[in-house]
Structures are given as C-alpha cells and as structure tokens.
Amino acid sequence: MARAEGYDLDKATLRRDLRSRAEDSRRREPYYAFALYPDGFDFALAILEVDLIHPDATVPEITLDWLAEMFSANDFGPPKISRTGLPVGPAVRIRQNFATGSRLRRRPGVLMETLTYGALPIGVESALMMLMSWTVSGLSKEMETIADRVAETLTVDL
Numbered sequence: 001m002a003r004a005e006g007y008d009l010d011k012a013t014l015r016r017d018l019r020s021r022a023e024d025s026r027r028r029e030p031y032y033a034f035a036l037y038p039d040g041f042d043f044a045l046a047i048l049e050v051d052l053i054h055p056d057a058t059v060p061e062i063t064l065d066w067l068a069e070m071f072s073a074n075d076f077g078p079p080k081i082s083r084t085g086l087p088v089g090p091a092v093r094i095r096q097n098f099a100t101g102s103r104l105r106r107r108p109g110v111l112m113e114t115l116t117y118g119a120l121p122i123g124v125e126s127a128l129m130m131l132m133s134w135t136v137s138g139l140s141k142e143m144e145t146i147a148d149r150v151a152e153t154l155t156v157d158l
Helices: 011-028 064-070 140-151
Strands: 032-036 046-053 080-086 089-100 110-119 127-134
Touching (some): 046 140, 089 140, 127 140
Antiparallel strands (some): 089 110, 110 127
C-alpha cells in the first residue's frame, strides 16, 4: 500500500522494526499490543499496550492510588497524575517521560514519552491498564490526543 501512495519504504528496516517491537512487547506479555506505522514510516511511531492486573496476596485490592504509585516514576521530573472517569470506570491518567536505551548499541539512549491509564472497570476486581509510548519528539500533543481517545473506547466483557 505504501508504494501505491508514493512512499518508498525499506522493507528490511520495517521488518526489523516490527520484529524488535514484537519481541519487546512479548517480554511484558500484555493482553494486546499495537504498533502505529503511519504511511511513509518504516518504524513504529507509537506502541500501545493493554493489560489486566489482578489482585493477589500481595495486593488484595487494587486502588487508583496504588496504580498511580506503581506505574509512575520520576526519571525526568514528577509525572503528571490526574484522576478521570472513563466509560469503563474511574481511572488514573499518568503522563511521564523515561530514559530508554537506543535500539542501536553505539548511540546514546533516547527519551521515551508515555501516557498510561489505569482504570477500575465497574463490577470487576482487576484493573485495566493502557500504555501508549513514543520516542519521536515534537508529537506530544498529537500522541496524547490519540491515547486519550483510545482510552475512551476501552471496554471489559464479563
């Protein structure tokens, strides 16, 4: 499709990027993982993962405060944490940045920007987590808008 639209993509680069993203995602074992490859890009612009966290002996009840504490870090200043409501239930929204290693060993690390939602679906003991991450600078507003819109569509089937 890219060629039909006038883009000349390097298939080998695209294949390597997709394999690398899939391997990285497999290490975390989310329920769902998606990569955003806009027309003309041979690398993923963003990654979106969705997962469930179940209560256990160490955390018998999952709360929004617990989610905010467990899924935030201060790598580049304090995260921006807010509470919100999603159609699926009450949620915490965490916007933060991390230092990440470069995919090329000889290059310095890069800034990874993230937006995480931790929701407590109504009628469910588990938490629904959504993480969107990107490393292309200058797209924060656009990526946040996309993540916010996706979070509004999250559902849980009982």
